Amino acid sequence: MLKGIDQRLSAEVVHVLMLMGHGDDLVICDVNHPAATIAAETTYGRLVDMAGCDIPTAARAILSLMPLDTFVPAPVRRMQVVGNPEGVVPIFGRMQAVVDAAEGRRVEIEALERFAFYEAAKRAFAIIRTSDSGPYGCFILKKGVVDLAEL
Template identity: 90%
Template sequence: MLKGMDPRLSAEIVHVLMLMGHGDDLVICDVNHPAATIAAETTYGRLVDMAGCDIPTAARAILTLMPLDSFVPAPVSRMQVVGDPDGVVPIFARMQAVVDLAEGRAVQVQALERFAFYEAAKRSFAIIRTSDSGPYGCFILKKGVVDLPEL
């Protein structure tokens, strides 16, 4: 355990976040997402579980350490509702509030069709699966630059 760090962040999650570079993508998903299958194709190569968390709680913890990319118009992607591309489910607003608060600004979130989302997830750095029951709890966060002082 470390001071000042959310206790939900396991050593493996912190390790994954430290390995990621600017522009790398991180998937945070619910239990319905085919996470284990897709995770095998990511850079990290295996699934990371964040049991006991819903998606907003997991994202809130992760975003205390990881900034979102400010060089792209939409640093967050989510899955569209199948059969209703303009459909909205409660998790969308909950995540919007989390990312906006974490960044201190309005963050654009883009919607991806289900299979386009799966393809994007395969190209991500890693997948973190929460205990969230969904539905449509599938988000991709693009890592930004951490502004550090010179050594």
């Protein structure tokens, strides 16, 4: 363990976050998402698990280290409810609260049709699967810039 890093973040999750650059996408998903299949097509190339975490808990831990992109209108994307594009499920509001709190501002979340979401997920840097049972616990987070002091 290290000081200041959420204990839910494994060494592999921290490694993935460190490898990612500005503008790279990270998928956080529930257990129903075809994560292993899609992860094979990502930059990282394999699935990363955060067992024992639901989506908001995993996102909160990840966003304690990773900023969201401020150069795009919607740095978070989610899957639409199939057959009801305007439909809302509880996880949508829970994630909105997490990302807003992490950024200290209102964060725009864009909805994508199911198969458009899958295609976007294939272009992500990595996929992190949680133990969340869903439904519709599928989110793509775009990494922003960390403002660091000069060395």
